[in-house]
Amino acid sequence: MKIALDPYMFRSTPLLELPRLVAELGFEWIELSPRDDALPFFTHPRIDDATVRRFRAELDAAGVGVASVLPLYRWSGPDEDDRQAAVRYWKRAIQITADLGVDVMVSEFNGRPEAPERSEAGFWRSMEELLPIFEREGISLKLEPHPDDFVEDGHAAVDLVRGINSPNVQFLYCAPHTFHMGNDAPGIMKHAGDLLTHVHLADTFDHTASSGLRYIVNPPGSPARVHQHLDIGQGEVDWDEFFSSLRANDFDGIMVSCVFAWEDRARESTATMRAKIDEYVTRYW
16 A cells, blocks of 8 residues: 655645655655646646656655656546647656656546537547556556546445446545545445555535535535535544445555645645555554
């Protein structure tokens, strides 16, 4: 099992200084998430081959590895120009991942919930082009349903991943999306079985509670999706249920601390998350 840090709250730290910082924060693994000097959100990667080599040297010097690379692109449409651009961005991101010596990438389904059939059609067009590249490079792709994607329900997402029918594509369970995925962590994990190889760890509130008024969004009836990535213990995810379900599923993959809510106390938050993760892993493994 690998326990990694998503360093998004530290994205102002220059890329080549990131490995030393992550080591100081008590982690041996990074999930390299979007950042402007490497893999920006929804646009072409900014990192060149020379910087990839320098970053890899800094990782080695710090004793830190990249467990996974997380790009986010509009690869499921429904806009075809956006989808084609996203495929081009994906190809470069895959090459960067391979050059880093990393064999895991994670991402979201993307697309639009109000156009699920058109979005899914775009997703399959992208997969037809990209899946042979993942397989050729020996890179596993872990996919998660995200609030506001064309698929948001956890069970439906597992079925879609299974339908890809490739050993290189697996399922990611993101804990702070629990209440958007159907609030059924044990059932979704059991349904995924050995497809579940990656989890994102952060807490969140149940937006469906208090008659749907845990959060108030104006105007009433807005289709906006609301959630947050909090420290474990600050929200309403049932963590004993979560970790015991992982253990029952014989989970032995990658766990990622991915809190985004506390940039003003990022170091304290990261230390809290590391301690909480270690506590639960010790309890259940």
